[in-house]
Amino acid sequence: MKRIGLLILFFLFPFISNSQNKLGLGVYLGVPTGITGKYLLSKTNSADLLFAWRFNDAFFAQGHYNFNISEIDRYKDGVFNFYAGPGLFFKAISGKSRGEDSFGISGNFGLNYFLKQRYEFFFELSPKLGLVPGTDFDLTGGVGFRFFF
Secondary structure: OHHHHHHHHHHHHHHHHHOOOOEEEEEEEEEOOEEEEEEEOOOOEEEEEEEEEEOOOEEEEEEEEEEEEEEEEEEOOEEEEEEEEEEEEEEEEOHHHOOOOEEEEEEEEEEEEEEOOOEEEEEEEEEEEEEEOOOEEEEEEEEEEEEEO
């Protein structure tokens, strides 16, 4: 697991060194729980990743291309935004549930609060349509926090 973390940091380093509060890293609490990253491509578009695991038997990854649909309200030094976007997910399971690996398409619908352009608090729902090995529907979601560099 440490190797995966180091590999992720190795590939993210060029983005971190060249970003101007465009790369956010943080935690995602929900189904699944893991670490999350977001890169702000413009004022209206972003890409996010989520990596999660259960310690002995599962790994989960998802990525989305998000559109900031509307700015809802400003509050103190921050702003509320509604966002949505398409994406992909992958789930690998070992142990007793081996063979339940899946891959498919997903969507992302959320509400975030950016504070001072450095902190993001968010809530999101993500419907998923598994395509491999068979068709399956799932709804996941959670809350999270990211700090932007």
